[in-house]
Amino acid sequence: MLGLMQDWPLLCHRIIEHAAQIHGTQEIVTRSVEGPIHRTNYKNIRDRALKVSQRLDRDGIKLGDRVATIAWNTWRHLEAWYGIMGIGAICHTVNPRLFPEQIAWIVNHAQDRVLMTDLTFVPILEKIADKMPSIERYVVFTDKAHMPQTTLKNAVPYEDWIAQADGDFKWKTFEENTAAAMCYTSGTTGDPKGVLYSHRSNVLHALMANTGDSLGANAGDTMLPVVPLFHANSWGIAFSAPSMGTKLVFPGAKLDGASVFELLETEKVTHTAGVPTVWLMLLNHIAANHLKLPHLRFVVCGGSAMPRSMIKAFVDMGVTVRHAWGMTEMSPIGTLAALKPPFAELEGDARLDMLQTQGYPPFGVQMKITDDAGKELPWDGKTFGRLKVSGPAVSKAYFRIDANILDEDGYFDTGDVATIDGHGYMRITDRSKDVIKSGGEWISSIDLENLAVGHPAVAEAAVIGVHHPKWDERPLLIVQLKQGATATREDILKYMDGKIAKWWMPDDIVFVDGIPHTATGKILKTALRDQFKAYSFPNAAA
Ligand code: ADP
Numbered sequence: 001m002l003g004l005m006q007d008w009p010l011l012c013h014r015i016i017e018h019a020a021q022i023h024g025t026q027e028i029v030t031r032s033v034e035g036p037i038h039r040t041n042y043k044n045i046r047d048r049a050l051k052v053s054q055r056l057d058r059d060g061i062k063l064g065d066r067v068a069t070i071a072w073n074t075w076r077h078l079e080a081w082y083g084i085m086g087i088g089a090i091c092h093t094v095n096p097r098l099f100p101e102q103i104a105w106i107v108n109h110a111q112d113r114v115l116m117t118d119l120t121f122v123p124i125l126e127k128i129a130d131k132m133p134s135i136e137r138y139v140v141f142t143d144k145a146h147m148p149q150t151t152l153k154n155a156v157p158y159e160d161w162i163a164q165a166d167g168d169f170k171w172k173t174f175e176e177n178t179a180a181a182m183c184y185t186s187g188t189t190g191d192p193k194g195v196l197y198s199h200r201s202n203v204l205h206a207l208m209a210n211t212g213d214s215l216g217a218n219a220g221d222t223m224l225p226v227v228p229l230f231h232a233n234s235w236g237i238a239f240s241a242p243s244m245g246t247k248l249v250f251p252g253a254k255l256d257g258a259s260v261f262e263l264l265e266t267e268k269v270t271h272t273a274g275v276p277t278v279w280l281m282l283l284n285h286i287a288a289n290h291l292k293l294p295h296l297r298f299v300v301c302g303g304s305a306m307p308r309s310m311i312k313a314f315v316d317m318g319v320t321v322r323h324a325w326g327m328t329e330m331s332p333i334g335t336l337a338a339l340k341p342p343f344a345e346l347e348g349d350a351r352l353d354m355l356q357t358q359g360y361p362p363f364g365v366q367m368k369i370t371d372d373a374g375k376e377l378p379w380d381g382k383t384f385g386r387l388k389v390s391g392p393a394v395s396k397a398y399f400r401i402d403a404n405i406l407d408e409d410g411y412f413d414t415g416d417v418a419t420i421d422g423h424g425y426m427r428i429t430d431r432s433k434d435v436i437k438s439g440g441e442w443i444s445s446i447d448l449e450n451l452a453v454g455h456p457a458v459a460e461a462a463v464i465g466v467h468h469p470k471w472d473e474r475p476l477l478i479v480q481l482k483q484g485a486t487a488t489r490e491d492i493l494k495y496m497d498g499k500i501a502k503w504w505m506p507d508d509i510v511f512v513d514g515i516p517h518t519a520t521g522k523i524l525k526t527a528l529r530d531q532f533k534a535y536s537f538p539n540a541a542a
Contacts, residue, residue: 009176010203013049013086015243017171020046023219023245029267030074031252031259033118034146040075042242045082051162052083054169059137061113063088063174066182068112068135070094070103070121073229073250076141076158080116081229081238085180085199086171092182093230096121097519098192104131106184106192109400116141116158119148120253126151176200182399183232185328186520194399195328197233205331205393206239208364213338216298216322217271219245224263226251226274227303231520232332235273235302235324246271257285264293273300276310277521283313293317300324300336304522305428305446307453311355325358325428327414331393334414335359335367335426343423360424365391366411369420374407381421384429384442387414417442434525436465436473443475443504448496449523452477455495457487460515462523463506466535474537477506478528480515507537 019026024043032038061067067084069091071077084091092110094103103124107115108131115132116139117125125138129152138152143159180199184192209215215237217223223246225237233239241248249267251260260282264272279301285291299314302324314321326332337359339346346354361367369377369385377385388411396406406412417430429435429444436443445463452461459482465473481487489509496505510532516524 009173010200011171011173011176012180012199012202012239013082013171015203015206015239016042016046016049016082019242019245023242026219026245026247028075028078028248028250029263030250031254031263032074033072033120033253034142038075042245045075045079045242047167048079048162049082049086050169050171051165051167052080053086053171054165054167055162056084056089056114057087057169058165059114061087061089063172064090064179066090066092066110066112068092068094068107068110068115069230070096070115070117070125071141071229072118072120072253073225073234074118074141074252075250077116077229078238078248078250080139080141080158088172088174088178090179090182090196093233094184095186095228095230095519096124098186099519100124100128101131102192102519104128106194107132108134109192110182110184110194113137114139118142118253119146122148122150122152129153174199176203181233183230183328186518186522193401195232195395196399197331197393201331201393202233202236202239204364205233205236205333206243208362208393209236209240209333210244211362213340214322214333214336214362215240215271215273215300216320217241217244217246221270221298222247222249222267222295224249224251224260224267224269224272226255226260226272226278231303232326232328232330235300235326235332237273255281257281257283261285261291261293264296265291268295270295271298271300272296273302275303275521276301276306279306279310279314283310293319298322302326303520305358305450306356307450308352308356311352315352315355321355323355323357323359325416325426329395329412329414330365330389330391333362333393334365334389335361337425340423354425357425357427358418359426361389361426364393365389367420367426368411369418379420379422379424381419381425381427384417384419384444386432387416387418387426387428388412389414417444431525434464436463436475438465438468438471438473438475438503440472441503445475445525447500448475448477448504448506451496451499452479452492455487455492457481457485458492459483459485460523462515462525462528464525464528464532466532466537468507468537469540474507475504476532476535476537477509478515478532479509479511480513481511507539510535
């Protein structure tokens with residue numbers, strides 16, 4: 001027997017419709033790419049998103065067609081976002097930090113028909129436009145006065161383009177499992193892979209993000225997502241904030257410490273979200289200038305592990321820290337380190353210990369850890385294994401790749417290695433491809449890196465497994481020293497000694513001038529493995 005509730009498909013444009021009706025005057029503030037601060041509200045965003053829908057519809061963009069955006073967090077990007085999805089087209093957010101060849105590869109793979117972009121990226125796109133024949137038109141997020149001369153095909157300023165629509169248009173209706181948005185993983189191994197979100201998965205993910213133990217914001221709060229819209233829907237904030245009526249503050253192209261601080265201060269921002277690199281810049285700016293942020297209450301940090309010193313710096317400012325883990329394939333929220341009983345009352349180091357975990361999943365994400373053969377491992381906080389997940393906002397396949405990516409129970413292998421404790425708190429130990437397999441046991445490269453950067457002379461550290469005739473693999477520590485600082489191999493080994501198991505100690509240390517990074521700011525271990533493929537340990541003959 002079926003229930004007798006209404007058929008009410010979970011469609012993304014219902015979110016912006018709700019925001020316009022119930023929170024219509026709530027502000028969206030942007031540091032525009034052109035320079036000045038721009039102010040609008042949810043009602044205007046909805047009205048102009050409808051014009052985007054109408055204009056795309058008139059241009060022949062249909063259900064399932066891909067429309068790309070290569071753009072900063074701005075109000076125009078948000079309008080385009082809902083406008084594209086509102087006719088059942090797919091909003092494909094492209095990461096502008098990728099190499100131009102990779103951008104062209106992704107656009108071709110997605111077969112995007114329209115590309116919307118900021119002034120910043122026009123010169124890059126002009127160089128690769130001939131490699132992207134599927135694009136029929138470029139729309140530049142600006143007005144006529146700021147529009148540059150460009151060779152881009154059918155290029156038009158966004159403001160002129162939507163001015164040709166009168167807004168007398170209705171959102172299209174379709175099935176809730178229809179594709180809504182698309183985001184390619186950064187492709188640190190092999191070609192990038194297209195993750196295809198549905199309307200249903202995005203709406204459910206927004207509801208998951210809306211609790212106090214998740215992103216923690218309400219209608220009375222102000223959220224500044226430093227995390228870009230092209231990074232897994234700005235961690236869901238592009239859906240969750242309008243669904244609650246939270247005021248949004250968009251940083252545009254300026255993500256440095258001083259610019260982010262200025263917006264946090266002048267807009268009285270209560271909540272913000274970004275990767276550790278962004279918070280490092282902000283905290284340095286605050287410390288160097290003896291500044292305060294009396295309105296800031298809540299910082300979400302994810303994308304890579306949040307260092308303990310950073311957690312402490314925010315806690316000391318009286319700010320709630322929410323360390324989060326997730327990935328593009330999970331829309332992206334996987335776990336968040338809220339302190340539930342019996343941990344809420346902890347103080348000092350014990351509290352920092354819990355805040356530093358990657359946390360526990362909200363309802364809608366299930367986890368397990370397994371060994372290489374797929375056997376489930378215990379949740380004892382010590383045993384580590386491959387972290388696998390399932391849920392309504394977790395990928396089951398990649399776009400145009402015909403391969404099964406789930407195990408027999410329907411779980412997706414995240415590629416991370418983790419422990420889970422009896423309370424459900426997960427700790428990432430490593431990426432499975434980076435974990436060092438020494439004599440049949442696993443060594444966490446992340447733990448070694450975290451320890452090494454604690455040495456005062458070390459700017460950045462990376463650990464890779466290098467072949468060893470006796471142990472299969474052993475850890476090689478690659479160190480970039482701080483400018484002007486000195487430390488020898490022995491100094492660093494002495495510093496690490498006694499803080500980890502003896503057999504985890506790196507077999508050697510090499511010093512480099514710079515450590516390579518991916519487009520999302522993670523250490524590029526594939527490049528390091530390549531660089532050191534001919535390396536052999538001094539003790540390798542033993
Ligand atoms: P990509 O995999 O393409 O680099 P994602 O942004 O999807 O892009 O990265 C997801 C990965 O980032 C996770 O699988 C995990 O390895 C890492 N990650 C994300 N958040 C954290 C965190 N809080 N702590 C440690 N690692 C994290």
